[in-house]
Amino acid sequence: MGKKGGNLGLAVAAALVALPFVPLVLWAVAGEWRFPDLLPTAWSPRGLAHLVEPGGGVLGATLNSLLIGLATAAASVAVGLPAGMAIGGYEWRFKGLVIFFVLLPILVPPLASTMGVHVTFIRLGLADTVFGVFLVHLVPTVPYTALILAGVFSERTGELEEAARTLGASAWQAFLRVTLPGVLPGVAVAGLFAFLISWGQYVLTLLIGGGSVVTLPMLLFSAASGNDPVITSALALAFALPAVLALVLALRVLKPGERAGGFVGPGKVS
Amino acid sequence: MGGRLKIALLLAPALVVIGVLFAGGLVVAFVQSLGYVPAIGMTDLTLNAYREILSDEDFFDSLVLTLYVSGVSTGVATVLAVVAALALRRSSGRVSAVVFQLPITIPHLVAAVGIALVVGQTGLGARIAALLGLVGEPGDFPALLYDEYSVGIILTYVWKEVPFIALVVLASLRGVASELEDVARTLGAGAWQRFWYVVFPVISPSVVAASLLVFAFTFGAFEVPYLLGKSYPTILPVMAYNEYRDIDLSARPTAMAINVLIALITGAVAALYLRLARDLGRRG
Numbered sequence: 244m245g246k247k248g249g250n251l252g253l254a255v256a257a258a259l260v261a262l263p264f265v266p267l268v269l270w271a272v273a274g275e276w277r278f279p280d281l282l283p284t285a286w287s288p289r290g291l292a293h294l295v296e297p298g299g300g301v302l303g304a305t306l307n308s309l310l311i312g313l314a315t316a317a318a319s320v321a322v323g324l325p326a327g328m329a330i331g332g333y334e335w336r337f338k339g340l341v342i343f344f345v346l347l348p349i350l351v352p353p354l355a356s357t358m359g360v361h362v363t364f365i366r367l368g369l370a371d372t373v374f375g376v377f378l379v380h381l382v383p384t385v386p387y388t389a390l391i392l393a394g395v396f397s398e399r400t401g402e403l404e405e406a407a408r409t410l411g412a413s414a415w416q417a418f419l420r421v422t423l424p425g426v427l428p429g430v431a432v433a434g435l436f437a438f439l440i441s442w443g444q445y446v447l448t449l450l451i452g453g454g455s456v457v458t459l460p461m462l463l464f465s466a467a468s469g470n471d472p473v474i475t476s477a478l479a480l481a482f483a484l485p486a487v488l489a490l491v492l493a494l495r496v497l498k499p500g501e502r503a504g505g506f507v508g509p510g511k512v513s
Numbered sequence: 514m515g516g517r518l519k520i521a522l523l524l525a526p527a528l529v530v531i532g533v534l535f536a537g538g539l540v541v542a543f544v545q546s547l548g549y550v551p552a553i554g555m556t557d558l559t560l561n562a563y564r565e566i567l568s569d570e571d572f573f574d575s576l577v578l579t580l581y582v583s584g585v586s587t588g589v590a591t592v593l594a595v596v597a598a599l600a601l602r603r604s605s606g607r608v609s610a611v612v613f614q615l616p617i618t619i620p621h622l623v624a625a626v627g628i629a630l631v632v633g634q635t636g637l638g639a640r641i642a643a644l645l646g647l648v649g650e651p652g653d654f655p656a657l658l659y660d661e662y663s664v665g666i667i668l669t670y671v672w673k674e675v676p677f678i679a680l681v682v683l684a685s686l687r688g689v690a691s692e693l694e695d696v697a698r699t700l701g702a703g704a705w706q707r708f709w710y711v712v713f714p715v716i717s718p719s720v721v722a723a724s725l726l727v728f729a730f731t732f733g734a735f736e737v738p739y740l741l742g743k744s745y746p747t748i749l750p751v752m753a754y755n756e757y758r759d760i761d762l763s764a765r766p767t768a769m770a771i772n773v774l775i776a777l778i779t780g781a782v783a784a785l786y787l788r789l790a791r792d793l794g795r796r797g
Contacts, residue, residue: 252600256612263627263672266637270630278635278651279643326527329520341524343787348535350726350783352733354750355772356538358757362552363541382535389527443620446735446754460622467626467740479626486618494610 270476290477301462305481307373308442308458312485314377315441316434319384320392323433324426326385327392332399345386353382357450364451371455379447384437391436395429428496435489442485539776546769553762562766572771574746582663582738582748583731586670591724593671594678595716599708601679602686613676613683625669625737632657632665658741665741674727681723682716690715722789729782733775749775 270276274287294301329335330342348356357379361370369375403425407417445460452458459482466475548559566572601609616624631637639654648654657664690712697711738748747755749771756768 250604252597253604253609253612256597256601257608259672260612260615260676262637263624263631266630267623267627279640281640281644322526322530325523325525329523333516333520335517335520339787339791341528343784344536345527345531346787347780347783348531350729350733350786351539351776351779352735352750353535354733354735354753355542355769355776356535358753358768358772359538359540359542359545360534362545362550378534381530382538385527385530439618443622445622446739460620463622463626464736464740467622467629472630475626476630479623483619483623486620486623487615490611490614490618493614494607 266472267476267479270472271480273473276472287473290473293474294477294481300457301459301478301481304457304459304462307456308460311373311377311380311448311458312438312441315380315384316438318377318381319388319437320430320434322381322385323388323392323437324430326389327394327433328396330389331393331396332401342390345389347386348382349386349390353379354446354450356382357447361450370451371453373452373456376448376452376456376458379451380441380444382447383444384440387440388433388437391433392426392429395426395433399425432493435492439486439489539773542769542772542776546766546773548766550762550765553765555763555766562770566767566770566774571746572752575749575752578663578746579732579748579750582666582670583728586667586674586731587724587728589667590671590674590727591678591720594675594723595682595720597675598679598682598686599712602683613680616673616676617680619673621669621673621734621737622740624673625665625740628669628672629658629665629741632668634658659743661743663738663742666738669737669741670727670731674731678720678723678727681719685716685719686712688715718789718793722786722793725782725786725789729779729786732782733779 269283271290272286272288273283274285274289276283293299296302326345330338330345360379364370364375364378369378399422403421404417407421408414412420443460444458445464448456448458448461452461454461459478463475463478463482466478469475546562548555548557548561601612629636633639634651634654634656639648639651642648642654657668659665693711693715694707697707702710733750735750735754739751739754742748742751746752753768753771753775756764756771759765759768
């Protein structure tokens, strides 16, 4: 395969990746777009205005999504960091079993377990609350943060920590001054990941939020089931925004070699 | 001893979260599938729910549809991913990074909505077909949403998962494969021979591992089929959800029995994946 063939292939791949965004962007700013016109015949700010309309509900839903996403990311990192340290940094018995257990919520759809906890959540008053939704979002996010951070810790040799201890640092000081700064980029990636997973959740929020906790995907879903492609497309673009921003950030911050490893997992963002 | 305690303490928070919210939820789901739902006055343990769904034609229609959607999505995505990885392995830089990362990062719902606006009967595809004089009315364009063959769902999954598998293939190509390929080329192997005898054996274990992940995910995923699928038959997770939402609370054990079967199938795939991944790790 020559250089030319590679460029042609890349162009084809880029076009296929961009394809679903073409109607989304056009519809979001369309005023009139009848069949079979290839392009809208009139433009309108209606779709984008809907996003920021006071009392339109989108701002409130966005705020809910942000709040739940940030809380989920913070809690997942807090819970996943020590677990990642244990899995990646040390050798112990039954490690394979624990990894299987941690991996399970990624592969077994959390729909089943969430229907199971629903009754208990109702009894505890957690159903239909933002806090309850935050709790079930931890099910898909904690495994990812734990496994990403396990990968980060497995690449550390512990030599720097040893040197710090030799120079008189306590175990806690060595962790705070040497380990933590070393794993910080990994922590940022794990947190970003957890945020995106939470941000993309639909069915867990639907089950536990019971319609009382309205997040952005709830609005997008009901718009998509309706018949207004302008509003649907505007919501879809708003919903895609954090993912696009995260990607831009990742491309700027991470070195080329790190890019491929930065994002793993199938469909982890929904 | 101190070391073991330290490991246990480090693991404890994550294991509690997963143990209570995930494993605990699955246990409750299993118990409810046996007909034990005291909240609505059902306390007899029976296998009726399983007996019921296993003799139910609706369930088998759903199971077949679910296997079809996840099987075809995984198969098509795997083939396209290998082709894409081989074609694009030498391109680097921002464009290829965006091409590979964007679909992985974008939420499924956004992809589903975008694909629907491309392949729907008034979508971009139908408009282009009309421009070429192939169709007159939107109804002339084949129905690819809410359709018999779940085309919209499969296309959404393929769009989302090809880059994921392709990245895995790229990672394994970067290693020993390219060196071996050069050797094979020097020895006079043709392009197809190089692929079939050199590249394919090297990448196939990680391709299979990535495909298993995609299969498990698409088997248990809810929202894309919920949005783009027809109302009968539905895929299993949607069927479980509909039974769960049923006003008749006695349908609850049925919903949970479907859930337990989904969990068993995806759990088995997970075990298979881990085994493969461990063997891959051993080989280096």
